[in-house]
Amino acid sequence: EDKVVQSPLSLVVHEGDTVTLNCSYEVTNFRSLLWYKQEKKAPTFLFMLTSSGIEKKSGRLSSILDKKELFSILNITATQTGDSAIYLCATRPTSGTYKYIFGTGTRLKVLA
């Protein structure tokens, strides 16, 4: 069965810290992996990764994919209280459907 596992489940850090969020997956014929940030309600898109070893960056956030070891990491440097959110990882297999499989998320809280 296709699945996505995120770790840690929750994390509390102080402003200025660097955090690394993990996402491992087992899917049939992997196509892409996506990261979303969920603050209050709607998850908002952060990154889409399809190739190993190519880092995607957006400001203080960056992500990389390892298709051999079947995982991705999301790094946040110099964290701010506004980074407090649930970070979701999702994969899309190419098993003939367009179904995205989400992990349960990592709940990040950044203290001032």
Add this chain to the structure above:
Amino acid sequence: DSGVTQTPKHLITATGQRVTLRCSPRSGDLSVYWYQQSLDQGLQFLIQYYNGEERAKGNILERFSAQQFPDLHSELNLSSLELGDSALYFCASSELDFNEKLFFGSGTQLSVL
């Protein structure tokens, strides 16, 4: 604002009842996805439509049904509601591209009492 509109934002109903959740995708998006999010389960895929046709089905209960209309809006019907159906229901849309990303609505918070 993602451009995906969901109504209503909140819904409180009783067990055994039937409700309809509505979703309007982003302009130009042909695919609509429905997800259920509960505290212990994360985002669970329910069903996906593309241009009016069902494309993929997840762990959707038989008591639940959905459709996508010619104007591309979608409705999720939940019937014979149980306490365990209380959750946040999201609609998302995407362009059907090779590596498309999802745009989520703000969700409908369903409380079954």
